[in-house]
Amino acid sequence: MNKHFNKILFISFYLLCNLEANVQLIKKENNDSNTTLLVIAGIHGNEPGSYFAASILATHYNIKTKNLWVVPNLNKDSIRANKRGIHGDISRKFLTLKRNNPHKDIIEEIKKLILSKNVSLVLNLHDSHGFYRKEFQGSIFNPNAWGQTCVIDQCKLDQNQAFGNLNKIASTVKKNLNLNLLQKHHAFDVRNTKTKFEDEAMQLSLTYFAVTNNKPAFAIESSKNLSSLSQKVYYQLLAIEEFMNIMDIAxxxxxxLKEKSIQKIIQSYGEIRINDNIRLKLSNIKNKLSFVPIELGINKFKFTNLLGDIQKTKNKYFVFIGNKLVTTLKPQYFQIEKIVQKI
Ligand SMILES: [Zn+2]
Structure with missing residues (x-):
């Protein structure tokens, strides 16, 4: 077994506390190469195919050559709310941003990651409406739909840039995805937004920020009209695997990679550890738990699931896996000093 896969298994609890960085980054690296695929998911909170796929990629894949970096849940607040963006659309904030914008720290961190010299190719995962077709075939299948596409901003980058022939790569991914469709109407296509000349909104996007800095970047859009979350995750993972093949990442x-196995993984919520002493299994947990011992000051919440998150209100702690509210904890507060004295 690869030593880096071991690392991810041993450090199997992911800490959630006030000290965390704004962007969660999982690195799966080998020392033999600078080639790195950066996968970014969860830029839009109501697109679970994106962030469940990235989370599975980070935890269930063993990278044997070259490197994979995964940001599984970029826009955590909006993921918990299951909204596109509770403070506006992050996807439209990559060109300019006011200093007091609530997304400022996230955007700065992710820009720095994209520009990191190790990063060779960027994939931005989304779920979108309908099924893209070049000809109008009704409200779900038409040229304005974005679902089941590999999106590029332009055909090519600078001539000498590795992976710079965006159109050729996207066409290869499309061709191979279409050999593995669950149903015929799920067919993928390449969508070139020709951002520089034809799409002002996309000029504010993450992928356009990347390509204007000569970093190859693509968006993968699974369809929101697919019948299940596991189908969306299936196509996202299939597309990511095609990119890894193109980049020679073993x-x-x-x-x-079947719907049923994916469904099983999605439903395995794992465990939460509170302050390193209480451990709760989250799969099949009750909707509400009362008298949970919680400290009055700062609490440490650790999840085995990368998409684990906590939302605190005055008297309750809401426990999420991605956009799924798993349970609500009603705390019984105590001060740690008093307990120590009693002992
Ligand atoms: Zn999106």
Whole structure:
């Protein structure tokens, strides 16, 4: 087993507390290469195919050559709310941003990651409406739909840039995805937004920020009209695997890329550890738990699931896996000093 895969298994609890960085980044690296695929998910909170796929990629794949970096849940507040963006659309904030914008820190961090010299190619994962077709075939299948596309901003980058022939790469990904469709109407296509000349809104986007800095970047859009979350995740993972093949990133995964296996993984919520002493299994947990011992000051919440998150209100702690509210904890507050004295 690869030593880096070991690392991810041993550090299997992900800490959630006030000290965390704004952007969660999982690195799966080998020392033999500078080639790195950066996968960014959860820029829009109501697109679970994106962030569940990225989370599975980070935890269930073994990267044997070259490097994979994964940001599984960029816009955490909006993911918990299951909204596109509770403070506006992050996807439209990559050109300019006011100093007091609530997304400022996230955007600065993710820009720095994209520009990191190690990063060779950027994938931005989304779920979108309908099924893209070049000809109008009704409200779901038409040229304005974005679902089931590999999106590029332009055909090519600078001539000598590795992976700079965006159109050729996207066309290869499309062709191979279409050999593995669950149903015929799920067919993928390449959508070139020709951002520089034809799409002002996309000039504010993450991928356009990347390509204007000569970093190859693509968006993968699974359809929101697919019948299940596991189908959306299936296509996202299939697309990511195609990109890894193109980049010669050798990998294995510890499950079959089938809807049923994916569904099982999505439903495995894992565990939460509170202040390193209480441990709760989150799969099949009750909707509400009362008298949970919580400290009055800062609490540490650790999840085995990368998409684990906590939302605190005055008297309750809401426990989320992605956009799924898993349970609500009603705390019984105590001060740690008093307990120590009693002992
Ligand atoms: Zn989106």
């Amino acid at each position: 990998f294995t995964r510890n499950f079959n």
